[in-house]
Amino acid sequence: MSPPTLAKAWTTPAGSHSKSRYAISRPRKDGIHLATIVSKQPTKPPGIKDIASALGISIGTVDRALHGRSDVSANTRARVLKVAEQLGYRPNMVARSLKLNRQFRVGVYLPRQIASFFDPLREGIRAAAAAYIGINVDLDFHSFPRLDEGQLEELESAVGQNYDGLLLTPGDPGRIDSVLRRIARQGTAIICVGNDAPRSGRLAAVSTDSYTSGAIAAEMLARTIQKSAAVATITGELTIMDHAEKLRGFAATLAVLAPHLSLLPVIESHESPKEAYRQASALLSRKPRPAGLYISTANSIPVLQALDEHLLKDVQVITTDLFPELIPLLESGKILATLHQRPFVQGRTAFESLARYLVEGVQPEPVTKLAPHIVLRSNLPLFLSQMIEPEDSGSKDPTPPKR
Amino acid sequence: MSPPTLAKAWTTPAGSHSKSRYAISRPRKDGIHLATIVSKQPTKPPGIKDIASALGISIGTVDRALHGRSDVSANTRARVLKVAEQLGYRPNMVARSLKLNRQFRVGVYLPRQIASFFDPLREGIRAAAAAYIGINVDLDFHSFPRLDEGQLEELESAVGQNYDGLLLTPGDPGRIDSVLRRIARQGTAIICVGNDAPRSGRLAAVSTDSYTSGAIAAEMLARTIQKSAAVATITGELTIMDHAEKLRGFAATLAVLAPHLSLLPVIESHESPKEAYRQASALLSRKPRPAGLYISTANSIPVLQALDEHLLKDVQVITTDLFPELIPLLESGKILATLHQRPFVQGRTAFESLARYLVEGVQPEPVTKLAPHIVLRSNLPLFLSQMIEPEDSGSKDPTPPKR
């Protein structure tokens, strides 16, 4: 039996700032140090067969030992693990994913409305799927009219599909929780994106921090409106967790940071444009006219229309998300700020979490909260260029590998 | 010669919302439609050998045809490309990167100061390198005291290293441009991060939009200071592009958006803490005391110290970046906002651009500008949790592949 060959761990451990790497042979008899620079020719990382040859055993045994499978004696297993550690062995993910050529099917259940949010969300998912090499994903996009219309029915059809993963924005949690639990029990990994459904058995959730969104709105209104006044907020369905959280953050921060501002009764627009318009009109013609307005749902167009008709220049408005109709209003200063929920990034990270879980078994953070972007007049162009950015299809073979 | 077999393209092209995929056999004689659901058993994507067998030729020829290499007749090349298109062939990146087992060495040249910016920047690079599956990268981290001290000398040593890629924050562009050009001429791909050096022959640059940073500061001061007053700004070396751009954005936006605010002469702190403290003290005791202050460099501590000593509560301050000393000042409201430059994300995207260029040959965007995050009191917690997040080493084999 040959003794385990001692070798420098191949990868530099995180945190070490190695300036350059030398392999110095031990002093020769003639006293000449021979320092050969290896950094110009990086040594190949050790593989499973290097471990095998170092111990004089076969790669099959090494494989069994490394993966804790049976049919290996405790002795050899220990020796293999020790040498693997010494050599700094790290499994080659590329070779692994080539060998077990896995296929994953993930279902994506998102509404068509509001397109300014869900379209980039879909694009983020698609982009992440395209960029993730080492996996064959099959994305099944399912669409339905709105968050509160058709999701349940569409999801019912997902039960029989036996997906490996599921990405969705849960609408009314009370009604779809049970469906999701059924799907989860089948072994499907569910990740919520844009809104959470904590009691649905989902694996993780990715969204912007809704509470913080509301808090930002409150702080900005508090900073901008410096006299004593009233402010109002228009929200969507409060059964949707996202909306409720925004309201909480808004009200709480207003109370703490802005004693000079009073909050008018909250308006719940129920995702209906006409209703939103009617209620906004009523709000703006009432007696204590609000000096500030926080619109926490993305379909704010009817509200803005009502605002425009009432010719109110002295009301500070904060909206949610970014869509073409908002651009001139931001540029002209009629809207103070809008809180961008970064749907593209949400979709990307949601898919990445799912993929890492499916392919590497890495348990994702139960809930990741992204910071919303505060879009003002001055940084608006930055988001516009990112908005119209067309997605490259990239179907062609990019580089004929040379060399 | 067998005719090319017609088959449904395997991947759904981007943009098509397919609800589910059925393979429907043609009507049988007895009139019964037999619809077999294939989506539960996704068909394997076609490979190079499927093309070969469809045409009755060898995989070698297909490979040569697909990559536009020589030794293929124009006729067969056309046939191969046609069938590849029909089958929806997409090269298997996993198999490719396994075959040509490429090794890349990239040098990272970043200063130690300011640690609150460059440490997360390094972490972003490391994280991206660890996550990038399909490539063997060897990161060489080189450090030197400050941006204006030691970078040139350190870079000189990189000339002989013959790196595949280089990541760095260029300090004084005038002095290091020539070194970078020498390195670039060797074939090293250079990506600037955090600051650009456009005339250095670099491949691309990743940074926050400095002009917009300045503009945001101006807009926020304009919104918050509503009476007629003077504002001041303290910047770093104006030879560094990043600082100069911030100043431009600040001054320009102030002129457009805030006619009621006048800009005092700009203070250039030259990266020296003592000098910065002295100048800030002088500024704050002068006659037209500024009502707003924009500190566009990250080492703002001496300035803040001067502010604190002068007990100025009525001056609105906007700082740059996020580090522990700023936290209590933001929480107490002494600082209006800080503009976070997202060093981690900068490092990550810089590495990703470099990797995609090296491994896939994808030319990166010449300059990507990230939107700086506006950190207020209300969204501060979101960034803190992200600040203390420890990096996982992840050396162990995560999942012993089962099945």
Next chain:
DNA sequence: GAAGCACTCGTTAACGTACCCGGAAGTGAA
């Protein structure tokens, strides 16, 4: 007619890993 050349194309060995199959050695019972 042999030799040389250019042009096509097929064959085959890797890349590192996972997993199946079967063999060797040992144990115990018939």
Next chain:
DNA sequence: TTCACTTCCGGGTACGTTAACGAGTGCTTC
């Protein structure tokens, strides 16, 4: 002894791709 069974291990194949190596044409040239 023979057979069955367990424990441990080596050999081999396949994943999809690239690239080196030849082999087979048809053509020109001495």
